[in-house]
Amino acid sequence: MAELGEPTETIQADICIVGAGGTGTAAAIQAADMGLKAVVIERLGGYGGSFIGTEGMTGLETKYTSGENCPVFAGAYNPTAPYGVKNALNTCLNYHHWIPSHKLHEAYFGQMKEIIDWLEGHGIVFADSIAIGAGPKIWHVYDKGNDASPGGHFMQCFGAEAERLGTEARFNTFGRQLIMEDGKVVGLLAEDEKGNVIKVEAPVVSIGTGGYANNHEFLYGVSETKNVNIQALGMECRDGDDVKMAKAAGAAMAEGLGTVMWCGPVTLGAVTATWTTDAYSAGVQPTLWLNQNGERFCKEDLWIDDFAGAGIAVRNQDRTFALFTETDTKRWEAQGPDGQVFSFGTSGTPLAKAREDLMNAEGCHVGDGYYTTCGGIKVNEKTQILDEEGQVIPDLYAGGSDAGGLYGDSYDVKFAPGSQAGWAVNSGCLAVKDAKEYPRQVAYSAGQRLP
Template identity: 30%
Template sequence: MSTDVVVVGSGSTGVSAAVQAKQLGLNVIMIEKNPGLGGTSAVTEGYGGINTELQTQQGIHYDVKDVLLQAEGYHHWFADANLLKKFYENSGETFSWLQSLGVKFTGLRNLGANKLNTWHLYDGGGKALTETLAENAKKMGVEILTDTSGKELIMKDGKVAGIKATHSDGSNLTIKAPVVILATGGYSDNPEMLEKYAKVNADNVIDAGIPGRTGDGINMALKVGASDKNLKGGLMAFGAMMKGAPYGGTLHNGIGRQPLLRVNQDGMRFTDESLLARDWGAYGAAHRLQGTVYQIASKANLDNFVQNKFPRDMTPEGKIPTFFEDLDKYMKKEKTQVVIADTIEELASKLNMNEEQLKATVDQYNADCQTGVDSQFGKDPKFLIAPGENGPYYAFKLDLGYYATTDGLAITTDAQVLDKKGKVIPGLYAGGGDAGGLNGESYDVSLVPGSQQGWAVNSGRFAAQDAAKYLKK
């Protein structure tokens, strides 16, 4: 096959790139490895943008320079300031572009302790966003091939000349094209890449996104000489999950999202647990540094929560009436994730943990709960809930949950992929989770919530716009 542009991946980066490229007069083929379109973007909630029409209507205006400096302060200047600046400056116009294509929004809000209202919620969620953009792409004449995985970039005289792909039935496909836009969503489902770049034990982390993000785009680019300097292991880590317990389910809401006493493998607290309610990106960074994390609660705690309400309202009125029933079913299936003991010393022994250290941690926490002052981390008193002096006690093993990887290939502000010498690889572009430079070690949800979605859409457009210039169309 032959075309002007091949877009690899159909999440919000891919469909945005495909629609924008078609609007600029380019012929486009979009390939997607999964049977359906949308990728993880289909389960997202909102678009992060600055100075959009919706904000203007509500009398909200932000100084881009001020937001940029706040973001760089959060990321300790690990983020590419020019990339961030271009994204912020264009995010308002891109919001209007989405609306012009029929994407609807239900409102505007902040998240956690964040004071900036930058999160524009999709009407119908990310599924509606990607479906709307995909319908536009189809009507415009974009050729879409599902069950088709990009495997290898074709290069000629140092420039992109196309891509080799494979259908799910095993047949091969060669597409000749002077432009390839990589939008495969990063490497969240690739254990080897997670351990290499993120330096985490792949057995102790849980991807909450859509399967299939195995680093295809990044690895194809690296094989033709792309730079790996921005592959620093960025994770959009949001907090804790229990293996085999679905995201948003009973145990995730009743355990993973509850800011109760948490200790690491050494029996020590490592942060104010309520940080996960204020800035889950920052909590995720703290959790990520630990070897193993356990949440400690007494049977009395859990009984009280079920009878009254859970401390953090993740369900209507904080009620989870089936908690114990679901926990019992879970423990029969996952036999090593929950440990129960009559005493703290016995609990430590079962966890192969220093008994004196865990006992000292629990005793101090109990004392702090009595005074209402967290002597170690200054935790909000409303979440200071003592395990108490009487068992039985539960220890729930918590793995690090994450939505996506947030690092990737080194790119210019026009989404052009750079080689190891910092030179543009002609015809090769990357956006969304395949592109690095937007974040540092963690996602800045406490500043511009929705920024990863906003970046995905904007970077897809940046790639298509520069591709049109490159092809002189």
């Protein structure tokens, strides 16, 4: 990055939030609830970020998953007990081989009920609590109103709430450099689309910009993928700059830095940024998947219950091919898909557009698709960023896809569907709650210390 010029503007705030997706918007609204002045720096033109691609989030012991509605899950650590916080905690940590911090999981899972209620208090509507495949019914899917996308509708409502509460947001503006003094953060240098440098003086900075999914060089460098074709699904702005910005300020990277939410075959040329197309849905059906040697490498219906597991199976091949026939396509039109997925979900759905897309694609050659990265900056249970010695960098936080430490080698969709979306919101709130706890000089509050 070129050296920044002198700031043309200085803003004072109690907290500077980098990113206006689920994590950043949650942090901004939480800050407003606590009477803190937040400034949001966002590279896109409005609220949303990669969170618009989500459909629901994990919720445990909420009003939707309590009492008679509390699931009992055969795949749980304790399959005869209700699938509440304790059971889900042990189940997920076992799935991740106890690589993540149990304290981080406890902090996250333990406030899920509170966060679901908090979201509803800020205008978010949940349509239902459902399962993915044979998993537990804890996926709290959002109402999508009259919009096509549940996540898009969520962020439209959430962003409007942040505006209503008086959040100052600078859109089309990039976070460039953390300002450090005596080992602690005191603000951020940002740059708008015209090249103007903005200095934000704030005693707290929280980073939540969506990870590094679109930076293939970064991803190949830190993940285990062997597949020569990988395909990010979702927003195109996730390049890892803010993860690197934190590292330049002394942040350590969490174990599992290359953890990725792999999701299985994506037909090359047929899908660019979304997973709601019929061409994508056809490619992940349990037909026949072959690798570069013409070998079948996994049980294809794995995708239905555990898309992350199927994605890892594809990740470990050099090249992948998904084979299906016109007979399959006609069956899907008449009877619906073999595995229910997104828009491609009901009998009687014509697949003319899918055929057109697939004809324009590279035959049955697929890349390994992934929704997001989910391993990054090392944080503790309060989402405070840690340095290489495991010490807290004062007043610097990370959440959502920028933070690591929540997963082992893969995403836990079978045991906590929507855990990454839930983590985005929960981590944004955890950061602000912790920042409020400690007395410090607050720039915006005219030198008054926080109560």
